[in-house]
């Protein structure tokens with residue numbers, strides 16, 4: 110068995126692990142990264158990247174309804190799921206190639222295998238190249254998450270799938286899809302599958318996205334857009350058991366009600382993945398939900414070992430993992446520690462409408478003792494949105510009534526996932542709205558609606574001085 114020495118060793122190569130490795134190497138650290146499955150983790154191979162590739166295709170198909178009135182004449186567009194799978198696969202392979210190339214160019218040592226702590230400073234890597242022992246000053250757990258299944262429900266290749274299986278193994282035969290779950294994945298895939306030609310029976314327990322921080326207005330707009338495309342969740346459904354036959358699959362709720370389909374996609378949550386990590390050889394602990402416990406600076410109970418991303422939760426998105434990575438590498442290099450602030454990392458949903466939010470919602474603002482000033486601008490009168498035949502949605506900002514400090518923001522509609530960056534640039538929320546009104550915008554653009562929402566907020570709530578600046 111060989112022994113290798115590093116300053117920083119990262120276990121897991123998802124967005125969190127990848128970014129931590131890049132930043133550590135850029136800051137001059139001898140860095141290693143270990144991956145047990147596919148380089149790039151969930152986000153690249155089974156999550157954000159392929160999902161957004163499909164979302165783009167779904168949007169094209171949906172928007173083709175406006176072609177004729179715009180003077181684009183031709184056959185109506187239809188989706189082909191098998192070809193769409195191949196397209197995302199090609200994109201993912203290309204991105205993975207460039208990721209690996211960059212890691213290698215930075216001199217980062219890549220290990221294919223499963224990393225397991227022997228103690229706080231030693232990690233065993235068991236993989237294709239045999240057994241290697243790593244000695245490391247510091248380590249970062251970036252082992253991500255895995256799908257959670259309802260009790261008694263087991264996956265079956267080609268019939269009962271998780272989203273991981275869908276991307277790893279391809280789309281099964283058959284157009285009648287039963288989609289279980291009203292969380293983010295369910296809400297995104299109900300739209301994507303329908304546009305790509307599938308007949309979707311969408312079974313949800315409570316209203317889709319009920320357990321998120323999106324406003325009722327945002328969720329109503331999304332539900333109306335889904336309904337307009339014939340997508341209606343069947344609520345009150347809790348999957349109880351399932352029968353698979355050569356014909357397909359039947360799922361039953363706890364009242365015995367059957368639903369038939371060709372195959373099932375389970376989108377019933379994810380949990381932190383820490384199997385085989387050897388945590389028992391360290392002082393690292395897990396919370397009641399199985400997330401790795403850390404302090405606010407993301408250091409675990411074992412000094413020198415940090416944890417990031419889905420493994421820490423409870424919010425599981427790539428944006429959080431990427432930001433965690435930045436914080437941890439900063440904390441490794443500086444005595445002035447940065448703390449995780451999940452509230453100020455954007456959250457997104459890519460469905461019939463894009464939803465994006467950051468900061469406090471109304472309830473959190475009120476709980477924190479604020480009586481928030483609200484700024485609002487709808488896309489329905491935006492010249493850019495009208496030219497796109499897509500006036501759905503709005504920008505809604507919350508600010509402190511006295512200081513004009515930004516408390517939170519929500520953007521609903523096309524490109525919300527890009528526009529939210531205007532509210533996400535760092536920790537200075539005091540000056541954020543001032544910076545927005547001073548932004549040199551492109552015209553016509555959707556970003557202008559952030560400026561409009563801020564200006565109306567300032568005028569309506571008497572915050573002109575704080576937001577526009579003092580006047581004589």
Ligand SMILES: Cc1cc2nc3c(=O)[nH]c(=O)nc-3n(C[C@H](O)[C@H](O)[C@H](O)COP(=O)(O)OP(=O)(O)OC[C@H]3O[C@@H](n4cnc5c(N)ncnc54)[C@H](O)[C@@H]3O)c2cc1C
Nearest residue numbers: 121123125145150151152156157224253418419425426427
């Ligand atoms: C269908 C789907 C769509 C999504 N869409 C979005 C989106 O649009 N936007 C967004 O922000 N987020 C999205 N997410 C969430 C996002 O993918 C995750 O939050 C993100 O990947 C978490 O990153 P991570 O680095 O913590 O872990 P992961 O990406 O899960 O990576 C962890 C890696 O660690 C490896 N690993 C685990 N244990 C070991 C070990 N012992 N040794 C070596 N390697 C190990 C795993 O094999 C894995 O590759 C989506 C998720 C899903 C499932």
Ligand SMILES: NC(=O)c1ccc[n+]([C@@H]2O[C@H](COP(=O)([O-])OP(=O)(O)OC[C@H]3O[C@@H](n4cnc5c(N)ncnc54)[C@H](O)[C@@H]3O)[C@@H](O)[C@H]2O)c1
Nearest residue numbers: 259290291292293294314347348376377378379425426457
């Ligand atoms: N755009 C993004 O950032 C993005 C995209 C996809 C996934 N993700 C993250 O990945 C994680 C997993 O997503 P998800 O949608 O699977 O989880 P989720 O936790 O968002 O939703 C799970 C849903 O499954 C339902 N459910 C659970 N058991 C059920 C049962 N027996 N019968 C019927 N319904 C049942 C729950 O009520 C819930 O609505 C989440 O943390 C999500 O935020 C993020």
